[in-house]
Amino acid sequence: MTEFVRVPLPQFGANDVSAQILEWLVPEGAQVRAGEALCSVETTKSVSDVEAPAAGYVVTLVEAGASADTGQTLAVVASVPASREDVARWLAEQEAQAAAAQPVTATTGPKWTYKAELLARQQGVDIAAVPASGERVTEADVRAYLAGRSAAPALAHDAPHATSDARDLMDDRYPTGRVRRLLLIGGGNGAIQVLDALAKIPSQRAVAIMDDNPALAGKSAGGVPVVGGIDLDRAATMHREGDFDAAVISVSTSIPFRQRIYDEWQARGIPFANVIHPSAVIGANVTLGQGNLILAFCNISACATLGDNNFISPYCSIEHHCVLGSHCSFGPAVITSGEVHIGDRVRFGTGIFIEPHVTIGQDAVIGSGCTLWSNVPAQAIVKTKPNYVIRRREAGA
Amino acid sequence: MAHALTSPTYVQSLRKTLHDVMDQDPAVVVLGEDILDPYGGAFKVTRGLSTRFPDRVLTTPICEGTIAGASVGLALRGMRPVAELMFGDFATLATDQIINHAAKFPAMYNGQVTVPLVIRMPMGGRRGYGPTHSQSLERLFVGTPHIKVVAPSHFHDAGAMLRAAIYDAEPVIFVENKVLYPQRLRLEATDTLISRESVGAPDSYPTVVLRNYAPTEQPDVTVIAYGGMSYLLAPLMARLVEEEIRVLACMPGCLSPLDETPLLEAARATGRVVVVEENSADFGWGAEVAARIYGACYAQLRAPVVRLGAAPTVIPAAKALEDAALVSDESLLSAIMEVLS
Numbered sequence: 001m002t003e004f005v006r007v008p009l010p011q012f013g014a015n016d017v018s019a020q021i022l023e024w025l026v027p028e029g030a031q032v033r034a035g036e037a038l039c040s041v042e043t044t045k046s047v048s049d050v051e052a053p054a055a056g057y058v059v060t061l062v063e064a065g066a067s068a069d070t071g072q073t074l075a076v077v078a079s080v081p082a083s084r085e086d087v088a089r090w091l092a093e094q095e096a097q098a099a100a101a102q103p104v105t106a107t108t109g110p111k112w113t114y115k116a117e118l119l120a121r122q123q124g125v126d127i128a129a130v131p132a133s134g135e136r137v138t139e140a141d142v143r144a145y146l147a148g149r150s151a152a153p154a155l156a157h158d159a160p161h162a163t164s165d166a167r168d169l170m171d172d173r174y175p176t177g178r179v180r181r182l183l184l185i186g187g188g189n190g191a192i193q194v195l196d197a198l199a200k201i202p203s204q205r206a207v208a209i210m211d212d213n214p215a216l217a218g219k220s221a222g223g224v225p226v227v228g229g230i231d232l233d234r235a236a237t238m239h240r241e242g243d244f245d246a247a248v249i250s251v252s253t254s255i256p257f258r259q260r261i262y263d264e265w266q267a268r269g270i271p272f273a274n275v276i277h278p279s280a281v282i283g284a285n286v287t288l289g290q291g292n293l294i295l296a297f298c299n300i301s302a303c304a305t306l307g308d309n310n311f312i313s314p315y316c317s318i319e320h321h322c323v324l325g326s327h328c329s330f331g332p333a334v335i336t337s338g339e340v341h342i343g344d345r346v347r348f349g350t351g352i353f354i355e356p357h358v359t360i361g362q363d364a365v366i367g368s369g370c371t372l373w374s375n376v377p378a379q380a381i382v383k384t385k386p387n388y389v390i391r392r393r394e395a396g397a
Numbered sequence: 398m399a400h401a402l403t404s405p406t407y408v409q410s411l412r413k414t415l416h417d418v419m420d421q422d423p424a425v426v427v428l429g430e431d432i433l434d435p436y437g438g439a440f441k442v443t444r445g446l447s448t449r450f451p452d453r454v455l456t457t458p459i460c461e462g463t464i465a466g467a468s469v470g471l472a473l474r475g476m477r478p479v480a481e482l483m484f485g486d487f488a489t490l491a492t493d494q495i496i497n498h499a500a501k502f503p504a505m506y507n508g509q510v511t512v513p514l515v516i517r518m519p520m521g522g523r524r525g526y527g528p529t530h531s532q533s534l535e536r537l538f539v540g541t542p543h544i545k546v547v548a549p550s551h552f553h554d555a556g557a558m559l560r561a562a563i564y565d566a567e568p569v570i571f572v573e574n575k576v577l578y579p580q581r582l583r584l585e586a587t588d589t590l591i592s593r594e595s596v597g598a599p600d601s602y603p604t605v606v607l608r609n610y611a612p613t614e615q616p617d618v619t620v621i622a623y624g625g626m627s628y629l630l631a632p633l634m635a636r637l638v639e640e641e642i643r644v645l646a647c648m649p650g651c652l653s654p655l656d657e658t659p660l661l662e663a664a665r666a667t668g669r670v671v672v673v674e675e676n677s678a679d680f681g682w683g684a685e686v687a688a689r690i691y692g693a694c695y696a697q698l699r700a701p702v703v704r705l706g707a708a709p710t711v712i713p714a715a716k717a718l719e720d721a722a723l724v725s726d727e728s729l730l731s732a733i734m735e736v737l738s
Contacts, residue, residue, distance in 0.1 A: 017579060044436065115617070115641030118737055139641050179696055205696055 003079040004090050005054040009068045012043045016070060019043045023064045029081060030058050038075060039064070052077055059087045112137035119143070180204045182273055183235060183244040185261055186251035187211030187226050190311070193295060194250040195222045197277040204273065207244050210235065230261070236268050246273035249291065252311040252329050255345050259327040262291060262309045272309065289326065307344070325362065343378065404585075407549075408578040410556035411442050411517075415479065418563055419450045425563060426471055428455040428464060429481030429517075439483045440519055440578050465491035465516060469499045472514040477563055484530045485518030485572065492537060499568040500543040514568045515559070521574040521625045521675055522707075522723055527714030533625075533675040535572045539653035539682050545602075546652040548572035550627035551580040552593055552605045553650050561601040572652075574625025574675070583631070590635040596659045602650030604659045609634040610643035618733050619663045619670045620646045621686055626673055626724070633726045642733065652682055657689050664690045668699035669736045673729055678706030705732045 009019060019041040026032055026039075037049040038058060052058070056077035061084075062068050076087045110117075112127050119142045120127040130137050130145045180203060184191050187209045198206050199222070206224040209216075216226045228234070238244060247270050249258050262272065272291030276282065280298040289308035294300065299317040306318070307326030315333040318324060322336050325344035334348045337356040346360055349368030360366070361378030369384045376382055405413065419425050427446055429438065433456045437444030447454040457464050461482055468478040482488055488495075499512045522531035538546050547562055547569055549555040555573075562569040586593055592612075595603045607630070610616060622630055627648060634644050647663040649655060664670045670690055672683035687702040708722045 113639065113641040114637070114734065118734075121738070202696065 002082060002086070002090075003056075004082070004087065005056065005077045006073045007038060007050060007053060007075040007077060009041065009070055009072050009074050010048075010050065011070045012041075012048050013045055016043045018067050018069050020067050021062050021064050021074065022047065024060055025049070026058055028058065028060055032056065032058055032077065041068075050074060057081045059084055061087070110136075113139065115139045116142045125149075180245045180273060181207040181243075182275070183207065183238070183247045184209040184224070185230055185247055185249045185265075187213065187216050187221060188251065190250040190252045191221060194248060194275055194293060195224065197275055197293075197295060200278050201275070204275065208238075232264055232268060235265065235270060239270050246271045247291075248273050248275055248293065249309065249311075250293070252313070255327055255329055255347055258309055258311070258329070259345065262327065277314075283320070301338075331368065404582045405556075406578065407551050407555050407573070407580050407582060408440060408442055410554065410582055411559055411573065412444060414556035414559045414563075415443065415446055416449065418560060419446060419453060422477065423453070424475065424477045426453045426455065426476050426478045427481070428457055428468065428478060430457055430459055430464070430483045432456055432481055438481060440573075440575065442517070442573070442578075443481060461487045461490035462494060465494035466498070468514050468516065469494055469502070469512060472499070472512045472568075473502065473510050477513050477515075479515045479517065479559075479563060481517045483519070484526075485520040485534050486529050486532045488516075488518055488534050488537065488570075491516065495538070495544065495568065495570070496541055500541055503543065503567075511566050512568050513564070513566055515562045515565075515571050516568070517559075517571045517573060519573050519575050521576060522712050522719055523576050523628075525714055525716050525719060528711045531712040531719070533572075533574075535570060535652065536676045536681055538570050540685070541653070543567055545569045545654070546572065547602050547650060548574070548624035548652055549577075549602075549650055550605060550622075550624055550648050551577045552583050552607060552627050552631075552648065553603070554584055555582065558602055558650055565601070572624055574628070576625050576628045580628065590638050591631065597656055598650070604647060604649045604656060606659065606663065607631075607634060607646040607648070608644070609638050614643055616643045616645035616667050617669070618642065618644055618737055619667045620644055620729075620733065621648075621660055621663065621670060621672045621683075622646065622674065623648050623650075623652055623682075625675055629724065629726050629729055630673075633729055636726075637730075637733075642737070644733070655685070655689075657686075657693070660686060661690065661693050664694045665697045668694075668697050670698070670702045671705060671729070671732045671736050672702060673705040673724055673732065675724060676706050677709040678704040679709050681706055700736050703732045703736045705729060 022040045022042050024039045025037050032052045032055065034052055034055045036052045038052050039050050040047055041050060054077050056079050058075055058077060059082055060075045062074050068074055113136055116137045116139050117127055119139055120130065123146055125142065125145065127137060130142050133141050182204055184194060184206050191209060195206055198204055209221060209224055209226045210228060210230045211226055212229045217228055219226050247265055249261055251257055274288055274290055274292045276294045277296045279296045280294045282300045283302035285303045286300050287305040289306060291309040292306055294312045296314040298312055298314065301318065301320040303320050304318050304322045306324045309326050310324060310328045312330045313332040316330050317335045319336050319338045321339045324342045327344055328342060328346045330348045331350035333350060334352045336354040339357050340354050341359040343360060343362030345363045347365045349366060351369050352366055353371040355373050358372050358375055360376045363379045364376050365381045367383040370382055415427060427443060432438040432443040432454060433447040434445060464480050464482065468480040471478040482491065499514055502510055502512050520533045520535060535546050535548065538544055545565060545567055547558060549558045559571060562571050583593065590609055592608045594606045596606055597603055620630065630646055634646060637644055645663050645666055647660050672686045674681055674683050683704045683706060687704055690702055705724055705728060707724060710722060712722055713719045
């Protein structure tokens with residue numbers, strides 16, 4: 001069988017993409033030795049010879065004077081005398097074989113797309129177990145597989161992953177020390193206050209809200225999804241899997257609720273975050289527990305000590321050397337003087353002044369507008385007398 | 398595809414602009430080494446110019462300092478010089494004229510002069526030219542006040558950008574990546590796999606945004622690159638269609654000063670960003686881009702920005718070694734998968 005060997009135009013200089021064939025140094029059909037000069041070509045910088053890669057009979061394909069591209073076949077050396085038609089037929093066969101070989105190599109890739117593989121890895125799914133709807137396993141196949149699996153109660157926390165507005169829950173894995181992601185407990189008006197503060201705090205952001213009101217399920221507040229009811233088991237799983245870093249209770253109206261959630265969640269190892277509005281002023285040597293909300297324009301003066309889980313509304317001032325317990329709830333503009341002691345679970349209304357050195361016992365309730373001059377015992381309920389009439393002016397005075 | 402056959406190559410586009418501008422504007426002068434016909438310049442950008450405009454195409458000695466200095470003088474006297482450094486690597490020899498003279502004269506002469514100067518610099522490797530003919534030394538100029546560093550990819554209208562550079566009031570370093578010269582420009586809004594959008598500055602140095610997915614779909618990853626990186630990026634983006642990896646690529650036409658707006662927008666769209674450049678990534682342009690993304694999009698990022706560039710070493714001449722030192726489609730793919738993981 002006749003053997004053919006191509007003679008391509010070599011790359012003579014790094015700059016050259018083509019060259020001109022000056023002349024053929026052997027006649028058409030001549031018998032040549034391997035290494036014999038076949039033609040001379042001119043590049044931008046020099047004239048060079050092209051040598052026969054094998055011994056045989058030369059069939060030229062490019063005329064003298066013409067230009068050829070680097071790599072183009074200038075001639076073919078055949079093992080027996082051959083015509084240009086023989087060579088053309090052989091070249092056509094070669095091309096057909098190369099074309100036929102192409103799809104074979106293309107289909108030997110992995111059985112799934114990169115995207116499917118990524119999603120499976122993120123979701124802890126063995127990609128090999130996912131059935132393919134087409135030639136390869138796709139992202140849609142993995143999602144369908146996950147949807148079928150998440151019907152099981154143990155995987156209920158997968159549910160919010162399907163919605164794009166909860167993407168943070170799906171694949172965020174921030175190293176510690178970066179933005180802290182918070183889960184809000186309660187989606188009412190308190191949550192709006194907390195979200196408003198968080199919008200101004202670069203180091204924290206809300207990623208999910210839990211609220212027992214079924215009407216809120218699937219909705220969102222400020223772009224933060226309500227992922228469902230308040231569910232400690234689910235929250236513990238989400239926290240363990242890194243979906244959020246800390247919790248915040250945004251309910252201010254029920255102190256028993258605040259304490260119960262705090263104690264139960266805390267016992268399960270879920271940390272609580274302090275959320276402090278940037279306009280609040282925190283003095284030197286202030287001691288803060290965790291889970292405290294300190295809203296706009298509050299002042300916590302030097303050497304004050306705060307426990308955990310207090311909700312402090314705007315314009316409150318806790319003066320120097322005050323000691324505040326845990327689970328207290330403050331309405332706006334509660335102003336203490338220095339060294340006031342406040343027990344746990346004390347509830348304050350709006351616009352209250354407290355003189356220095358006053359002690360307020362635990363579980364007390366202080367009504368709006370009170371001015372406290374002396375100590376308040378535990379569980380006392382203190383009110384101002386509304387519209388107290390001292391005396392009547394005499395007529396005409 | 399029809400457009401692929403009809404659209405000009407990168408080198409043809411640049412050459413046509415030089416012919417047109419010289420034809421229309423007697424103030425334009427072209428100077429550089431070996432640019433006269435029949436050689437027409439090492440990369441043939443200036444081919445045919447000296448035949449048509451013999452008195453405004455000046456061949457120079459092998460002295461980049463002179464080329465830059467003479468260009469500054471021409472610009473000060475009201476001409477619009479377009480200088481060619483045969484290889485951008487030798488910008489080192491022209492740097493004093495560019496940084497201490499061209500960039501500063503308008504301020505030092507109290508705004509009484511301008512230096513409308515273009516210095517074209519072929520940059521980049523992959524052609525086996527070795528350590529001193531393969532670098533991407535635009536890194537020396539980015540961040541220098543009052544110098545623009547412009548680098549069209551083959552998705553940019555390279556010729557239109559050269560025209561804008563010639564009529565720019567400030568000195569422009571015009572970076573041409575050598576691998577792009579034979580590439581056909583891809584200016585169509587869509588072809589089979591990649592859609593193209595030109596953002597901002599239509600008359601100067603726009604940013605090109607490429608997508609390998611439908612506009613209704615969400616992208617997975619943002620790739621920020623410039624110039625010759627389009628050579629790697631385009632086939633890789635086409636290949637990733639099969640893999641369902643949706644790439645939003647953003648290529649600014651002007652590296653410095655930088656219009657960061659479209660880059661930040663693209664970064665926010667995915668929260669996962671790869672910045673890739675042909676230079677080594679250390680202390681590079683990509684570091685500046687990453688810093689700006691961190692500054693403006695910190696809370697929206699889902700993963701640290703991945704910076705990718707050449708190995709921090711001399712570029713070898715041997716092809717296999719050069720390929721290993723430079724960014725490849727495989728290393729770019731690895732970076733994309735890293736930021737997605």
